[in-house]
Amino acid sequence: xxxxxxxAALAALATGALADGHGGVKVGMITTLSGGGAGLGIDVRDGxxxxxxxxxxxxxEVVVEDxxxxxxxxxxxxxxxxxxxxxxxxxxxxxxxxxxxVVPSATAQGKIYLSPNAGPSALAGRGCHENYFNVAWQxxxxxxxxxxxxxxxGYANSFILAPNYPAGQDALTGYKRMFEGDLAGxxxxxxxxxxxxxEIAQIRASGADSVFFFLPGGMGxxxxxxxxxxxxxxxxxxxxxxxxxxxxxxxxxxxVGVVNTSQWSKDLDNPTNxxxxxxxxxxxxxxxxxxxxxxxxxxxxxxxxLETAGPDxxxxxxxxxxxxxxxxxxxxxxxxxxxxxxxxIYAREVIVEDGVFTNKVIGLALEDHGxxxxxxxxx
Amino acid sequence: MSAILIxxxxxxxxxxxxxxxxxxxxxxxxxxxxxxxxxxxxxxxMVGAFAAAAVAGVTGSFVLALAAAMGAAAIAGVLVETLVIxxxxxxxxxxxxxxxxxxxxxxSEGTRWAFGxxxxxxxxxxxASGPVTLPGGIEYPKYRLMLIGVGLAVAAGLGLLITRxxxxxxxxxxxxxxxxxxxxxxxxxxxxxxxxxxGAALAGLAGALVGAIxxxxxxxxxxxxxxxxxxxxxxxxGSIKGALIGAILVGLTDTLGGIFLPEVFKLFxxxxxATATGSALASxxxxxxxxxxxxWRPTGLFGARP
Numbered sequence: 069x070x071x072x073x074x075x076a077a078l079a080a081l082a083t084g085a086l087a088d089g090h091g092g093v094k095v096g097m098i099t100t101l102s103g104g105g106a107g108l109g110i111d112v113r114d115g116x117x118x119x120x121x122x123x124x125x126x127x128x129e130v131v132v133e134d135x136x137x138x139x140x141x142x143x144x145x146x147x148x149x150x151x152x153x154x155x156x157x158x159x160x161x162x163x164x165x166x167x168x169x170v171v172p173s174a175t176a177q178g179k180i181y182l183s184p185n186a187g188p189s190a191l192a193g194r195g196c197h198e199n200y201f202n203v204a205w206q207x208x209x210x211x212x213x214x215x216x217x218x219x220x221x222g223y224a225n226s227f228i229l230a231p232n233y234p235a236g237q238d239a240l241t242g243y244k245r246m247f248e249g250d251l252a253g254x255x256x257x258x259x260x261x262x263x264x265x266x267e268i269a270q271i272r273a274s275g276a277d278s279v280f281f282f283l284p285g286g287m288g289x290x291x292x293x294x295x296x297x298x299x300x301x302x303x304x305x306x307x308x309x310x311x312x313x314x315x316x317x318x319x320x321x322x323x324v325g326v327v328n329t330s331q332w333s334k335d336l337d338n339p340t341n342x343x344x345x346x347x348x349x350x351x352x353x354x355x356x357x358x359x360x361x362x363x364x365x366x367x368x369x370x371x372x373x374l375e376t377a378g379p380d381x382x383x384x385x386x387x388x389x390x391x392x393x394x395x396x397x398x399x400x401x402x403x404x405x406x407x408x409x410x411x412x413i414y415a416r417e418v419i420v421e422d423g424v425f426t427n428k429v430i431g432l433a434l435e436d437h438g439x440x441x442x443x444x445x446x447x
Numbered sequence: 448m449s450a451i452l453i454x455x456x457x458x459x460x461x462x463x464x465x466x467x468x469x470x471x472x473x474x475x476x477x478x479x480x481x482x483x484x485x486x487x488x489x490x491x492x493m494v495g496a497f498a499a500a501a502v503a504g505v506t507g508s509f510v511l512a513l514a515a516a517m518g519a520a521a522i523a524g525v526l527v528e529t530l531v532i533x534x535x536x537x538x539x540x541x542x543x544x545x546x547x548x549x550x551x552x553x554x555s556e557g558t559r560w561a562f563g564x565x566x567x568x569x570x571x572x573x574x575a576s577g578p579v580t581l582p583g584g585i586e587y588p589k590y591r592l593m594l595i596g597v598g599l600a601v602a603a604g605l606g607l608l609i610t611r612x613x614x615x616x617x618x619x620x621x622x623x624x625x626x627x628x629x630x631x632x633x634x635x636x637x638x639x640x641x642x643x644x645x646g647a648a649l650a651g652l653a654g655a656l657v658g659a660i661x662x663x664x665x666x667x668x669x670x671x672x673x674x675x676x677x678x679x680x681x682x683x684x685g686s687i688k689g690a691l692i693g694a695i696l697v698g699l700t701d702t703l704g705g706i707f708l709p710e711v712f713k714l715f716x717x718x719x720x721a722t723a724t725g726s727a728l729a730s731x732x733x734x735x736x737x738x739x740x741x742x743w744r745p746t747g748l749f750g751a752r753p
Contacts (some may be wrong), residue, residue, distance in 0.1 A: 098598065101564075102556070102559070102564075106559070106564035106665075107564045107565045107566075110564055218729075228614070232726065233612075249574070254722070254724055255722075256722070259732060260670060262458075262661040262662070262667070262670070263463060263660075263661065265462070265463070265702070266456060266459055266702050266705050266706055267458035269452055269455045269456055269459065269706075270706065272452075272455075273449060273452045273588075285566075286566055286661075286662040286664050286667070287662075288663070289566055289662035289664075290660070290661040290662050293570070293571075293659075293660055293661070293662075294588075294660050294661075297571060297576055297577065297578070297588045297590060297660065298578060298586075298588050299577065299578030299586045299588070314565045315565065315662075317565075317568055318565070318566035318567060318568045318663070318664075319568075320568050320570050321570070362600055378591075419648055
């Protein structure tokens with residue numbers, strides 16, 4: 069499955085984008101378009117292509133490939149893109165384990181990698197690289213924000229749970245880093261677990277005053293539905309991954325009122341975001357998710373850098389990327405020393421709007437937040 | 448660790464067990480009667496859940512959704528049996544595994560093509576949602592109690608079907624001696640289609656019932672399929688009684704192991720290490736159970752043949 073997209077050729081002819089002398093850029097996007105995590109990759113791809121189309125440039129060629137959420141497939145695709153397709157810039161990977169398999173070798177071969185989602189700590193600290201830019205977040209960020217929100221909400225005794233895999237462990241670490249109260253319990257579930265009756269019974273018996281959970285995708289749907297059905301009424305906090313636009317409709321009523329943390333929300337009040345939400349809806353007929361906003365921002369970062377330099381002058385191109393001189397859907401956006409975002413993270417609440425479940429910002433959880441691993445990065 | 452928590456966990460284990468039974472019953476019948484390893488059984492579970500979500504979305508009726516789930520899964524089962532599987536009865540198990548694995552891929556991508564990549568919404572009906580208070584002050588979700596009831600009722604019904612009806616006699620005879628009942632004038636290929644449709648309908652029912660409290664998405668059937676295979680190996684291949692006992696054993700072991708093993712390890716280990724060791728051991732518990740049963744009874748608890 070391969071799609072080559074020559075974006076908006078006619079519009080670009082009119083603006084003469086080719087005439088500015090930097091030449092074209094070829095982008096290799098490896099993302100998850102089939103299997104369990106397909107919704108995330110599809111949103112990133114659609115957001116990215118929307119920004120490219122809106123830029124009106126015809127010198128950005130995007131090659132999209134499906135990694136099927138399998139690290140070995142991702143590695144093969146990356147090889148092919150670097151050797152056969154000769155791409156200049158790579159992007160698209162959703163899952164941290166795939167990013168760890170692809171990114172270090174791609175950046176070592178002189179390719180620029182722009183991460184639209186995965187932000188494993190190993191690439192933020194000692195493993196940071198001058199060719200690696202993360203446009204989404206470091207993995208811990210949203211969980212840290214959840215911990216910070218729990219403090220302001222006055223919670224003192226949290227029950228926390230996450231699946232037993234690296235990102236799940238990072239999640240609990242991130243929450244505990246910020247949360248000042250005690251832990252009523254800490255549980256690691258199986259990755260892909262669908263029945264949480266046992267954990268919910270433990271929560272009921274634990275005497276906690278709040279529950280923090282990180283269960284992305286289908287796991288979160290199952291947990292929230294079962295939690296609402298169980299009659300346990302302890303408030304729940306979580307990162308946005310279980311509350312994005314793609315899965316909220318599947319959770320339904322059970323999610324209403326739940327507070328979750330995100331660096332983006334569709335009601336963030338800035339002109340770029342308003343235009344993004346409107347045009348995404350017009351183009352694809354659905355509301356954008358945070359993944360779509362990350363794809364959109366990634367493309368706009370790339371486009372902004374191309375205004376000053378092209379990948380043929382790598383030094384200047386990197387500097388232009390690092391300047392992050394683009395209008396983000398999140399409002400303020402800057403890179404820290406390890407080329408990960410420094411940004412505001414918000415607390416959102418799930419609401420019903422015109423019969424559609426969606427999120428509304430209720431406050432700021434963390435302001436201008438970077439990550440703790442930046443100190444270990446020697447860039 | 449209070450008594451209430453323990454009772455609640457036993458109920459959870461029982462509920463998990465009876466849902467596994469719905470999957471395992473079809474699988475064990477198909478394996479027992481036809482000698483077929485059907486890896487696509489999990490896909491029929493998924494078909495049931497998607498059909499239920501689609502019908503519930505249009506009509507708003509949960510009962511209609513369940514009927515649609517059973518109907519759609521049975522139809523899918525009949526199609527699969529007549530178009531693909533009928534050609535494989537004489538082939539060896541490896542060919543069957545290959546063909547039914549291909550069916551998994553076809554069903555998964557077909558469902559994605561028809562319904563998209565995002566999970567669908569299927570909720571518990573309003574008359575069965577929320578908790579009920581059981582004697583002793585235990586709050587338990589009404590829907591899960593209903594699942595236990597439905598599962599046990601289906602088990603009883605299947606038991607009667609197998610032991611008391613003409614069809615049941617033919618099914619049991621088919622398990623024992625295929626050539627003989629064909630020689631006695633029973634239309635064996637019709638019997639096979641019927642058994643396959645019955646198994647598929649049960650898988651579809653399980654998918655719809657469980658889909659209402661979990662998520663309806665592509666690939667939801669495969670984790671359950673693995674557990675269902677464990678169940679029929681423990682229970683003995685071809686035995687409905689074995690499937691029921693095995694399913695409840697697996698359900699209880701999995702649920703209670705996950706809760707109590709970490710607690711047991713906490714008695715003589717540091718809490719963090721105990722949680723890690725206990726959880727690791729708990730996820731192995733059902734396979735240890737399966738190994739133990741196989742050492743004790745190589746044909747499974749109620750199985751006649753190895």
